[in-house]
Amino acid sequence: MDTLTVDLAERSYPIHIGRGLLKEPGHFEALLKGRRAVIVTNETVAPLYLDTLKQTLAAVHDGPVEALILPDGEQYKNVDTLNRIYTFLLERRLDRSAMLIALGGGVIGDITGFAAATYLRGVDFIQVPTTLLSQVDSSVGGKTGVNHALGKNMIGAFHQPRLVVIDTDTLNTLPDRELSAGLAEVIKYGLIDDADFFVWLEEHLPRLLAREPEALAWAIHRSCADKARVVAQDERESGRRALLNLGHTFGHAIENGMGYGQWLHGEAVGAGMIMAAHLSRQMHWIDDDDLNRTTHLIQAARLPVAPPTGLSAERFKQIMAGDKKVLQGQLRLVLLQGIGTSVVTADFDPGALDNTLNALTRP
């Protein structure tokens, strides 16, 4: 097993990465001693992994661990579903010593984390991510929340998990489309501040697409290490952490504009990173070679390289104006200055943004 640490003083926590970890009670033992635990999962993941996790936890938990099974989909990441979690916990009189366990992808992790942040003003939770995207990104860093019709992740809190347990064997059941979605966030780390990793990905992407365990384990390790470093520097996104948002201002506009669940988050981020790279090229901050390498790697990961038809440049601008990085009415974007060098900036030419939107959108 491989262990990383997210270094946040008294809120520090370990990330355990390895094969078959869902079957190992030792990861959970210390945190579950003498407290009630509830697993939150969904109707797709439950038949695959809930019994295994329940059995594992039974060895270290007094009495059976209860589970709440939610409907599956980005369209359920909202306050109504959140309320179902609160009701489940309140009906069973879970107290402040409760431990929530998120078993599933980023949707389950984000909503369970936000329930944990707010239930009785805050209880502990553990992330057990089962998609590539959640293993390389959403389970780490403590951004929790739900969507609103008017914007993605608009309601939420920073609330760090106590532990992240990544069982890479769970990726064996992941559909190909979801594997590609996860690769978008992996490629993101290379682009924002890890040029060596980008080069590794250019060489080894076919091994990831073929799900070679060693290649996946390395990509997950490197992604979590990159993210943990940024989170440790800027837990609440007052500066550098915003770099993790590369492609997301465009991507969130796609997710919201198309209707949650139509485009996967990773797909929207893939197209969004190409839009960010295109704008960076317009600004002469990157050259043709950087833009081509970016586009090629995203395309090789079987991700869309252009936004969907039906979203006009005007609609993009309207949704993007509500982005969480907007400050005093000024849109801030994460742009590239090279492969592995990125900035968050309001200092781009609005005409160049128009050019990018006009060149890439298909209304």
Ligand SMILES: NC(=O)c1ccc[n+]([C@@H]2O[C@H](COP(=O)([O-])OP(=O)(O)OC[C@H]3O[C@@H](n4cnc5c(N)ncnc54)[C@H](O)[C@@H]3O)[C@@H](O)[C@H]2O)c1
């Ligand atoms: N908090 C953060 O820092 C952060 C970071 C990135 C993304 N996110 C959020 O994460 C969400 C996307 O996460 P996601 O890509 O994991 O999507 P997801 O949670 O919707 O999971 C994708 C699909 O895979 C299924 N699934 C999960 N594990 C499986 C397995 N092992 N085998 C088969 N099917 C499985 C799910 O039921 C779902 O249908 C978005 O809401 C996004 O905003 C949050």
Ligand SMILES: O=C(O)C(=O)C[C@@H](O)[C@H](O)[C@H](O)COP(=O)(O)O
């Ligand atoms: O952890 C972060 O910080 C990120 O920005 C990671 C993103 O991949 C993720 O999609 C996050 O949920 C986006 O956050 P938001 O603040 O833009 O909603």
Ligand SMILES: [Zn+2]
């Ligand atoms: Zn993301």
